[in-house]
Amino acid sequence: MSQQIPVKDISPDPVKVYEPQYIDLYAKREKIHARAISGFFQNIRVTTLYLTMAVFFLLPWLNWDGRQAILFDLPERHFYIFWWTFLPRDFFFLSWILIIAAFALFAATVFAGRVWCGYACPQTVWTKVFMWIEELAEGNRNARMRLDKAPMSLRKFIRRSIKHAGWAAVAFATGIAFIGYFTPVRELWFNVVNGNLGFWVGFWLLFFTIATYLNAGWMREQVCLHMCPYGRFQSVMFDKDTLIISYDYHRGDPRGSRKRGTTSIENGLGDCIDCNMCVQVCPTGIDIRDGLQFECIQCAACIDACDSVMDQMGYERGLVRYTTENLLEKTGTGTYKLFRPRLIGYSAALLLMVGALLFTLITRVPLTVEALRDRGQLFNENNAGWIENSYTLKIQNKSQNEVEFFITASSSEFPLSLQNSPIRLSMAAGELATLPITIEADPANIPSHNNKIEIHVTRQDDSRIQATTHNTFLAPR
Ligand code: SF4
Ligand code: SF4
Structure with a gap:
């Protein structure tokens, strides 16, 4: 059902009397045949297009320390970004990065409106590439409009086929590049060439190929107008x-x-x-x-x-x-005001968050340790009359190399010893190890029922890389 609403004419002419205009809320989409144009700003857009495309397509092929530099290995739950390895428990970094991205977008919008949409948004970039292909296959704006109106013929069929084949090729390459961030890209290409994709890789490759083909080829501005939430709320940031x-x-x-x-x-x-x-x-x-x-x-x-x-x-x-x-x-008499409270606020928050994130990443220790007390028994008295407490250590080597660690225990309250000390543990890159340990102490030296202890895991070849976990040592009252 169609419904019409009056639209206010916003032309600034105060003398002219305007008739209200009407738009059909359920009108059929009119196909837009945008004319190609060149100029200063289009040169900037083409440059950013090449840059964003180069980054997107080449990044998965970059190697770092003998493996893919950026790889989000979902089955193994290891996320590699150059020298960093992130694990599911590091997901707060992802939330942090998303918040930073949101603030960067807010600051950019307050400063220069939808500059992201115009120059760097993947939807805009891919649509521009698809429009180039369209122009190559079907000609300029006038030729395309004529072709649209013309009945189907061999010439029209060939031109349309070339266009859709070009779109499909770019969409397929985009799908492979995207999946290449989640599965080793060289292996992926080998499997694509040999037609040996697993079900899920094949499914997602098809999904992203179709999504790119539809979004950039068919839907284009409809994505910006009706699907992108940013387009709707950006005006409140102006x-x-x-x-x-x-x-x-x-x-x-x-x-x-x-x-x-x-x-x-x-x-x-x-x-x-x-x-x-x-x-x-x-x-x-x-x-x-x-x-x-x-x-x-x-x-x-x-x-x-x-x-x-x-x-x-x-x-x-x-x-x-x-x-x-x-x-x-002010018709040219005013001056541009760059420093406004909102822009200063967003920029300051952005700088603070980026600084804090970088500091956390740079000082991050590539090792975690966690100690769980043995729940079956609070403590145990051994043959020598010493009190024993047992724990299970969960140690994760977050570095990208095989490393040896040694484990020690201490307390500021009483002397204790770790059984079988020094315990050494060799761990592969990213490995999560579970290790039972027992700590014992002379009851004469234990000050109370519930005592604080610390368990340290230290890298053998670099003692600055150390992780400590705090726990309790229980003894009879
Ligand atoms: S492009 Fe032509 S119609 Fe548009 S503002 Fe300039 S002169 Fe006017
Ligand atoms: S989208 Fe905006 S900036 Fe781009 S041509 Fe249309 S009116 Fe101009």
Whole structure:
């Protein structure tokens, strides 16, 4: 069922009387044929596209210390990032990194709006690659629109097939690269070539291939408009000094076509020649002259398009440009205010969190130890009359090498000894070992029923790497 709601016309012209416009809330999606454009901001976007793609596709192939540098080994529950090994119990690092990423996004949004969406979001980057393939296979905007309207023919079939084959190839390569972060990538390629994938690897490869193909090929701006939560809440993070892409209505209106080489004043018009180029290049199909809209992903294509039009007309560039609401209202007389409380707050919180994370990572000891008391028996008296307490140690070697550790015990309250001391333990990289130990003490020296003790595990070749666990030593009252 379709429902219509009136839309307020936000054009700034106070004299003109506007009729309310209506939109159909359940309207069928109109396919957008964005015109390709080049220019200063598109060059930046292409550079970030190459960078993000290079990082994404090449990172799994990087080796570190004889193994894949970045590998999230889910079956083994070991997550390798260069020299660090993380285990499931280290998952608070992941939450920490996600919180930092959220704050980085907040700070970037307050500063420059949806700069992430326009330049680095995978959805934008992959969509741009898919649009290139489309243009290669089906031609420019006009040719694509003609092809869309034309009945099916051999030529149309071939062009469409080339496009979809190109999309599928990129989507498949993306799927392999993504799975390569979770399973050794060289093995994965070997298995792909030999058609020897296991069920789950095959399932996820197919899943990510289809997801990429649909998101970047078919859904495109629909993902930004209807699926991405950031697009919906980003506007509440804007303030009047946030850099946004805007049309300068003071300078552009009233709009109208005119002869090339004539000035706006001669024509009694503003600088906008109403050529619609800014609309034709927009990947989300909006008109930037209608003001700030949530559909705008700030790709800056409209800036490059309008600048090229201004160049052809011999007018000053920047009719559509990065500016702020305050600057626009003050028609060029205001100054850009960079230091605002919200931006300072987000940046300070971000710096603090990044600093604390780096400090924790740099000072992190690649070893954990935990001692569990023997629950069956509180204590035991041996033949010599000494009191014994038994524990089970759980030691994890979080380093990426085979290492030997030695185990000691101590107490600040009384002298004790560890049976079979010194205990040595050789552990493989990432190994979790369980080791029963017994601590004994002369009852004459034990001060109370419940005494504090410490158990230390120290790396044989580097005594600075040591982990200590605290526990209790029980004795008769
Ligand atoms: S309005 Fe301009 S910046 Fe926004 S999405 Fe469209 S082309 Fe990109
Ligand atoms: S590209 Fe520039 S001149 Fe052309 S319609 Fe858009 S704002 Fe006006």
